[in-house]
Amino acid sequence: MTRTSCCFLILFLHFTLAACTPREQAAEAPDDRIDLIVKGDYVVSMDEAGTVFEQGAVAVDEGLILAIGPAAEIEAGYSAAETLAGDERVVLPGLVNGHSHAAMTLLRGVADDLALMDWLQNYIFPAEVEFVDPEFVRIGTELACWEMIRGGTTTFVDMYYYPDTIAEVVEQCGMRALISATVIDQRSPDAENASDSLAKGIDFIERWKGRNSRITPIFGPHANYTLDAEQLKATRQAAMELGVPISIHMSESPFEVQYSKDTYGTTSIDMFESIGFFEGPTIAAHVVWPTDDEIPILAERKVGVVHNPTSNMKIASGIAPVAEMLTAGVPLGIGTDGAASNNDLDLWEEMRLASFLQKVDRMDPEVLSATTVLTMATRGGAAAIGLGDITGSLEIGKQADIIQVAFDDVHHVPTYDVISHLVFVTDEQDVASVVVDGKVLMKEREMLTIDTERVAAEARALAARIQSALEARNRSQ
């Protein structure tokens, strides 16, 4: 560009900006309209009292819940820029997926019907070292966010590699997430060993802490059989210094408990307690094999336990004593785990299976009622991951993480008990609209923040490359 044309451009810009000023000022003038009203035949608040409003509505402004109550009162009190109509819709808080490995959507169905250690060491870990890079993580996490939003999940706790990439996807798609930097003492896709992964995790947390209110960067030490006691202590120390929680796999399988006895001389949770691991906030995934003595430790230390019934069933890890942990006062949430061990990210299915699995295990149909598991997927799950003040229920002052479920499908006709239908009938395809932080991410099943065509095309292209590499490897073996 020549000097003269540059000057003209500056002059042009100057006049353009000047011409815009009055209109911009007008746009900034206070508007008494609120952002959004979400209506429903039922509004299931999931507050402590279990309040349900028939013909209800939620008023939302600047990301927060401003009011909740009968739709007539809400609409008399507020006018909104946008309203989500409530005919044949049930409104409830967005679901909380307490444990996932989002990008593993790209490894769904690659290795099924295997036990945890065989599956991890002979299939998943080698495949990850070979195929997982930032592009894999971006596409896989986009797929997962698409699937989770479609199914009414608004918050998730993730643990995978290249956490910066995960955070960038979450920033774009509009969900809320705790994103763990994986710490593991082996060569992984993004680090060489425990100290390298811890150092990279510290860098990630320093980059993302306080950057986006929807994103909480945390540490994800993998387990006490992929890290030793000193490495686990070093991770906790770093988490304390940075003021962030930890998510970890804990007491997941009989292998882990036996390994812990052989290596540390005690059972798994007891081992964590003995090294002071619970000094800071902990989100423990699975917890299938706590002893009677360990359950009170979890309650006393306020360890948030995330139950993963499908993954525990598929890998035959066992049946977690959920009823006992709830009775003992352990904060309990629910999660899907990764799509390679589930094989989907459907929390409705997870709720239903959590309830049925516990009933048949105890031969007691009264354990884990619909209300109990719906609490685990909403308010209870949010509390278990440390976001109880922010999300998990529809209450004034909380962030507006709200979903609308369509009740027009034949399986909802007729509906006698809306909570029973949400847990024992609803599928992810019933979810109609999803709001996070007051922003509509899906409206009447149309995804607004994810270019689904592009993501599907990229996922298929990447999967074709993985497929041919796996075939070539099998031929050479």
Ligand SMILES: [Zn+2]
């Ligand atoms: Zn996991």
